[in-house]
Amino acid sequence: MSQNDQPVPRLDLAPKLKRSLSLWNPLDYLRLLYWVFFFPQAVRWYESTFGGESNLQDAKTWREKWEWLRQNPVKRQLILQALVFILTIPIGFNLLLEHIGVPINWFGVLWGVALGVALGVSGVEDDVGLGLGLRVASGVVWGVVSGVGFGVASGVASGVVLGVGSGVGLGVGMGVVLGVASGVASGVVLGVGLGVVLGVASGVASGVAFGVGMGVGLGVGLGVVSGVGLGVVSGVALGVRLGVGLGVISGVAFGVAFGVASGVVIARPENWLFALPSTLLQHQQQNRPFPHITPLPLPYLSSQIANWLRRDWETGLHNIDELLKFTFQFIPVIQAVNRVLAETPKDQLIYRVAQLSESPDDWKLVRFASTSLSEVMKSEAVRGLFFILPYPQQIQARFQTEIRLNTPARASAAGFWYLHEQKPDKATEAFAVVRDLLYGEEMFTLAQILTDFHQTAELAEIASLKLPASPNAPLLRGTTWEAIASLRRVIADVQVVENSVSRSARSLALNRALGELETILKSPDIIPQCERNLIIKTAKKWQQILLQVTGKIGDISITQPVSIPYIIGDPVQGNLFVGREDIIRQLEELWVKGNQLQSVALYGHRRMGKTSILLNASNCLGSKVQVAYVNLLRVGDCSQGVGELLIFITDAIAKTVKITPPADRDLLDLPYLTFGRYIEQVVANVESGLIVALDEFEKIEELIDAGNINQDLIGFLRGMVQMSSKIAFVFAGLHTLDEMTEDYFNPFFASIIPIRVGFLSLGATRQVLANPDDDFLLDYKPEALDRIYELTHGQPYLTQLVGFLLVRLYNDQVFEIGRPRDPMFTLEDVATVINDPEFFSRGRYYFTGVWGQATQGASGQQEILKALAPHLEGMNLDRLSQETGMDETSLQEALKTLERHDVVRESDGCYSITVELFRRWVQMSLGGKG
Secondary structure (H helix, E strand, O other): OOHHHOOOOOOOOOOOOOOOOOOOOHHHHHHHHHHHHHOOHHHHHHHHHHHOOOOHHHOOOHHHHHHHHHHOHHHHHHHHHHHHHHHHHHHHHHHHHHHOOOOOOHHHHHHHHHHHHHHHHHHHHHOOOHHHHHHHHHHHHHHHHHHHHHHHHHHHHHHHHHHHHHOHHHHHHHHHHHHHHHHHHHHHHHHHHHHHHHHHHHOHHHHHHHHHHHHHHHHHHHHHHHHHHHHHHHHHHHOHHHHHHHHHHHHHHHHHHHHHHHHHHHHOHHHHHHHHHHHHHOOOOOOOOOOOOOOOOOOOHHHHHHHHHHHOHHHHHHHHHHHHHHOOOHHHHHHHHHHHHHOOOHHHHHHHHHHHOOOOOOOHHHHOOOOOHHHHHHHHHHHHOOOOOOOHHHHHOOOOOOOOOOOHHHHHHHHHHHHHOOOHHHHHHHHHOOOOOOOHHHHHHHHHHHHHHHOOOOHHHHHOOOOOOOOOOOOOOHHHHHHHHHHHHHHHHHHHHHHOOOHHHHHHHHHHHHHHHHHHHHOHHHOOHHHHHHHHHHHHHHHHHHHHHHHHHOOOOOOOOOOOOOOOOOOOOHHHOOOOHHHHHHHHHHHOOOOOOOOEEEEOOOOOOHHHHHHHHHHHHOOOEEEEEEEHHHOOOOOOOHHHHHHHHHHHHHHHHOOOOOOHHHHHHOHHHHHHHHHHHHHHHOOOEEEEEEEOOHHHHHHHHOOOOOOHHHHHHHHHHOOOOOEEEEEEEOOOHHHOOOHHHHHHOOOOEEEEOOOOOHHHHHHHHHOOOOOOOOEEOHHHHHHHHHHHOOOHHHHHHHHHHHHHHHHHHHHHOOOOOOOEEOHHHHHHHHOOHHHHHHOHHHHHHHHHHOOOOOOOHHHHHHHHOOOOOOEEHHHHHHHHOOOHHHHHHHHHHHHHOOOEEEEOOEEEEOOHHHHHHHHHHOOOOO
């Protein structure tokens, strides 16, 4: 099997430790010591794996810090183990050196240990993981070097003093030795401190460049200064010229020693050499060892990473993440990523860059996909040499370290990098380069919107935002667009806050907006990391702006009885008509957007709002359609035949289209001919379409059954439906046409589109109750709205009835009884209204209407309702059959009828009464308690 046929190995470079370290296990101390000097990333991994995510930086006071230590035993133990290292290793090592004859200055040892403890404690504040490891290393080095260095330095100093007496040459030699020793010691200490710390803080690549440059520059600079000073002192004995010359030589020696020591400590070439054999021999193995502390690029690693990415992009990204977490091999990673992105097909480019930026261990990986790493390293090296190079800033300016947009890959990476850096305007410029790629337009639009969000600072600016439309599916950032949809709703509510004259409307809009923002802030992790900070920052900023407005809106003062906006019994019209947008949208598609008007049948059980829909259809659909509304319940018994019915219909049409209707006598004598000619006249003279709405259509069946009109009316109406594309009929009633009991309705089946008018949704129910009009001064607790929906299931008539009685309850309590209360309805208020016997008395028209409807059609419907009423949780078929004594066929037929009429619902094989209030009414009617 060739190499390319094998699956890409999935790296796992984390330490293989399954437990926490023990204070009493000596091997654990050796393990931690190895981690500190040869695997510093393991300390951070250990702290996050076993110690959780909490950080001591979050604790502000000493009491909070102590409590943090008490609640985090793993991190507390790690701190104690680090302090043990800093205290014991320098002392033990210096005792060993003293035993073999090396002079030790114990005052220096104590000074070094104290400095090491100070470094360790400061490391605790910064990071209990990797930062503490670096402080341990520095503390140990300072403790050892301080003792040895002071001892050697004192010995050398004594030699110098003796040398002055015995000979200048010996003194100069000792001075050089002192300079070299001081340079090496200082180089090691500062090399560890500066190189490692800067390497971790600034990124390995730039840290290496800056650390080496600064090591050489600082070393040479300090060496020359100290050397010249030493030469001047020596010159007292041997002459100024010779002293200065020796000083320069010793200074250069000091600088070279310092620079070499710094470079060795930062680059760790011995770690690279030790890893070289395994790199060359085992480069295909899944868990082969990698060096952890050298930034020197391993041979062939860049090519191997690129091969992984080409064969399996997602596994390759996982391996990159492992390398960045547990090694310093940043340079080959960047080289491989740039190489593969440059050859990625354009239709996959943005998707791949998005995956690269999902949660990288080092975000500079995304930055250097559009910025030259080599140019940045050169610039950092020059910055490190600022002590000895003339005009370092001018030299740095020659390097091209800016973000580049000259290729699609670089522009894509730049866009995601700028989003992460919270520069959405720059991200917009970057994504503009790749708008024509797959997901390019989406990311460009997203950056535009985030730029608009980022620039808002006042309430008026939020209200005036005009955002571009959100893109259509498929989407790359689905959860981000959900958050933006929430922010769009916030903008709409802010516009109400800014522009409404109703204090209650402003208050409700403000509460809704704050609720939307709180929802976003509660779940930030669902938003991709690139744009997360921008969106969360926007949500927090807007939240603060709205909270400032809260005090200005103030409390609502109610000084007189509140007018009741809810309507019970009569059709709802005008601004009070809400919650039926779905049905109006269907009618718009059939009557406005199509080439031909389509006849429909609106059906649903009693008091669902069918009449309200018909009366509001014309206003909702605009001037392209006129609706002539006919309430057939007002026709009477039509004792003079079908002509009387057609007189009633033509009067409604004439009122709508302003065309004089035919004479009554003509309609009575020749009803069909006269009506047909009138409709032809209407069609010829109206520019817009005409909808004839026949409400309570079951009345026609009653008239036919009573023998007052002939059944050939149905065929005639069917001819009218097919007569012209500018005229259509709406038949509204309890049933669909195929439920009509007589065969003469069959001609309508194929030409009429049924539209079911069902219950209001939870959102529509809330809207009907909480926002009945702009001047409504009362409000509802969210749980009260939810409870009303549970009781009514969104039945429009009952919803309006509950709201009506709640407002009356408020007026009675505040203005009749004189009991002050909040203008906010609660669960207790809902219970008070529902448990009042007057509620079921006022709603009897609905309850008796549904009960009476259960006598029509399939037999046994009322028996089923009686059986279900005592059981809130419902009953299954077997138990229903036992309770009602009905056979399975009859039971199934009756249940289907009740389900069609929204009286009963089925869930998991269990049947229950749909509307809880109707269930209670049935139970009370049978003598039980509601």
